[in-house]
Amino acid sequence: MPVFETALPLLLLTGVLAYLLGSVPFGIVITRAMGLGDLRKIGSGNIGATNVLRTGNKPAALATLILDAGKGGMAVLIARALVGPDAALVAGVMAFFGHLFPVWLGFKGGKGVATFLGTLLALAWPVGLLACATWAVVAAIFRFSSLAGILAAVSAPVWAVVTGHGAVALAAALMALMVLIRHDANIRRLIAGTEPKIGKKT
Numbered sequence: 001m002p003v004f005e006t007a008l009p010l011l012l013l014t015g016v017l018a019y020l021l022g023s024v025p026f027g028i029v030i031t032r033a034m035g036l037g038d039l040r041k042i043g044s045g046n047i048g049a050t051n052v053l054r055t056g057n058k059p060a061a062l063a064t065l066i067l068d069a070g071k072g073g074m075a076v077l078i079a080r081a082l083v084g085p086d087a088a089l090v091a092g093v094m095a096f097f098g099h100l101f102p103v104w105l106g107f108k109g110g111k112g113v114a115t116f117l118g119t120l121l122a123l124a125w126p127v128g129l130l131a132c133a134t135w136a137v138v139a140a141i142f143r144f145s146s147l148a149g150i151l152a153a154v155s156a157p158v159w160a161v162v163t164g165h166g167a168v169a170l171a172a173a174l175m176a177l178m179v180l181i182r183h184d185a186n187i188r189r190l191i192a193g194t195e196p197k198i199g200k201k202t
Contacts (some may be wrong), residue, residue, distance in 0.1 A: 022098025
């Protein structure tokens with residue numbers, strides 16, 4: 001179980017600031033800056049890197065992936081450096097929720113896989129690396145970004161327990177649940193055999 005020693009007001013402030021950082025929709029910012037149009041009207045309408053890739057612009061997709069992962073990781077690292085490990089845990093989870101429910105977009109955000117992985121890498125790098133490896137293996141074999149994200153998410157709490165990061169396991173389980181919920185439509189398409197593969201325009 002995580003141990004919270006930081007004063008509650010400071011934890012709340014950390015959470016709010018991390019949420020605001022997580023709410024920055026880098027996919028939309030990048031596609032607009034590069035003249036690729038409104039990402040919410042392209043492909044699946046999602047604001048993440050997978051949908052940016054459907055524009056055909058790989059550098060834009062890579063930049064979105066790095067920045068979406070980075071905002072989760074940066075929230076954790078800054079909170080850990082300025083406040084403490086308990087604040088880092090709160091910051092990571094709240095940055096993740098910021099991506100899912102961004103205030104700047106009327107609380108309609110992405111599915112959170114990149115931010116989830118970036119958060120894990122900063123919270124406990126062995127857990128993050130194992131989750132990223134899970135994503136890479138599943139994506140390479142099946143070519144479905146959604147399936148890779150789902151399996152990386154659900155495996156993360158297991159990796160956290162196996163590597164001895166109990167507090168991170170709880171946070172990972174919460175975030176994994178949200179990843180599953182956000183992928184409801186993808187799961188139905190996977191079952192129906194209509195889910196688009198990585199790089200395919202929809």
